[in-house]
């Protein structure tokens with residue numbers, strides 16, 4: 001159940017981690033009466049070619065659904081490599097808080113009273129960590145984080161993305177997640193990017 005806006009047509013900033021994950025949240029937010037604006041900010045996506053492909057998919061998604069989209073994103077692979085000795089959970093915490101902080105800051109500066117994120121549709125993400133990061137960063141900016149469990153619509157959203165012909169990625173985004181993804185997905189990516197496993201850093205549990 002999605003909270004309806006106090007005033008019909010109130011704007012909400014929807015952070016888009018990619019195009020496909022935006023499908024179901026956009027549908028449900030619009031059904032609830034929100035005027036949605038998209039925001040793409042994902043410096044966690046590496047290498048740059050992959051970042052640009054997901055940005056292109058987000059732009060295509062926005063075009064197909066007549067969604068206003070703001071793009072403020074630059075891949076930061078070196079930053080991730082500097083944290084190579086820390087655990088998966090610590091990487092994800094950095095990644096999620098950094099992005100939510102940026103989304104909240106943009107929302108606050110631009111007159112949005114609410115924001116949320118398409119990350120909440122993924123069954124593969126640290127859901128509670130995303131909720132906590134959204135809440136903390138919203139409070140800091142004196143705005144509101146719309147906490148919605150979009151996960152029941154994950155499959156539906158992926159089907160919508162297929163119909164839209166959007167690129168659907170096979171790893172979360174950072175160079176660590178590229179290393180951890182199933183070999184049958186990882187190998188073609190490595191070939192395409194001209195990388196070997198030795199180029200990817202490892203991390204703790």
Ligand code: SF4
Nearest residue numbers: 091092095172173174
């Ligand atoms: S696995 Fe995903 S959420 Fe975690 S640090 Fe990498 S890109 Fe970010």
